[in-house]
Amino acid sequence: MDARPGFHQSLSLLQQELLEMGNSTQNSIRAAVESLEKLDEKAATQVIKNDDLLDEYLTKIDELSLRLIALQQPMASDLRIIGTALKIAIDLERIADHAVDIAKITIRFAGEELVKPLEIIPQMAEIAIEMLQESLLSYTERDVHRAAALAEKDDRVDKLYSTVMQEIMGMMSSDYVRNRQLTHLLFVAHYLERVADHATNIGEGVIYMVTGKRKDLNI
Template identity: 85%
Template sequence: MDARPGFHQSLSLLQQELQQMGESVEKLIFKSVQSLAALDEKAAQQVINTDDLIDDYLTRIDELCLRLIALQQPMASDLRIIGTALKIATDLERIADHAVDIAKITIRFAGEELVKPLEVIPQMAEIAIEMLHESLLSYTERDVHRAAALAEKDDRVDKLYSSVMQELMGLMGTDYNRNRQLTHLMFVAHFLERVADHTTNIGEGVIYMVTGKRKDLNI
């Protein structure tokens, strides 16, 4: 018999909210980069408008975590689960902010054509989204090995980031508008690199939650 049915029901609700928030953030990153590649202002604006939904998730998760701590007197292992959920939600909210940043750049490019088709940036986004998905699975499945595997994917994103930065800087010239667009594309690459870093933060949180030990995945 479950000695604390209320606690475990609340914990299950917390996990559901976190999973739904994560799925929404995955879609935001995908849509933001897709809108940039197509210079689709309408899709970019939809990304920006969805940011409030992500903030609402963070508020609900924050309240759930505080309620669990205040009313259920969780044990040390339970506290790690709750604390990790709150940290994951914070990282997800920051990832969503980067999706919004990318969408705002798309809107700044209104009426322009891209100086070159996007190639490396969508590759970075694909890996970053995959990392985000894996990091959330590692939380729900309490899978330390899945969490640790994020480090290798983060290295791939870092290499692509270095590659695209060199490429974009090499395209700089004397044309102001061209250089402005290239600079903004560098920002996009930076935002995606940060998305990958946030997913390794999630992985580190999962490892600590399960083992009680801290491991740096972003080295």
């Protein structure tokens, strides 16, 4: 028999909200990059509008976490679970902000054509989204091995970012409009590199939650 049904019910609700926030965040990143590929201003505007929903998720998770701590007298291991959920929500909110940053660049490109088809940036996005999915699964499954495996994917994103930087720097010219667009594409690559870093942060949080030990995956 469950000695603390109220606690476990509230914890289950917290995790459900977190996964929903994670799913919405993944959708925002994917939609933002697709809007850039297609120069779809309408889709980019929708990404920006959806950011309010993600902010609401963060507020709700913050309130649920504080209520659990205040009313349910969690043990030390429970506190790590709750604290990790709150930190994950903060990372998700920052990832969602990067989706907005990318969407704003799409809108900035309105009326233009891309200087070149996007190739590496969508690859970075897919790996970063996969990392986000894996990091959230590692949390719900308490799987430290899945969390630790994020380091290898983060290295792949970092290498792609370096490739994008080299490619874009090699394309710079005396054309102001061209250089402005290339600079903003470099910003997009940087935002995606940061998304991967946030997913890695989630993995580090999971490892600490399960083991009580801190491990740096972003070396």
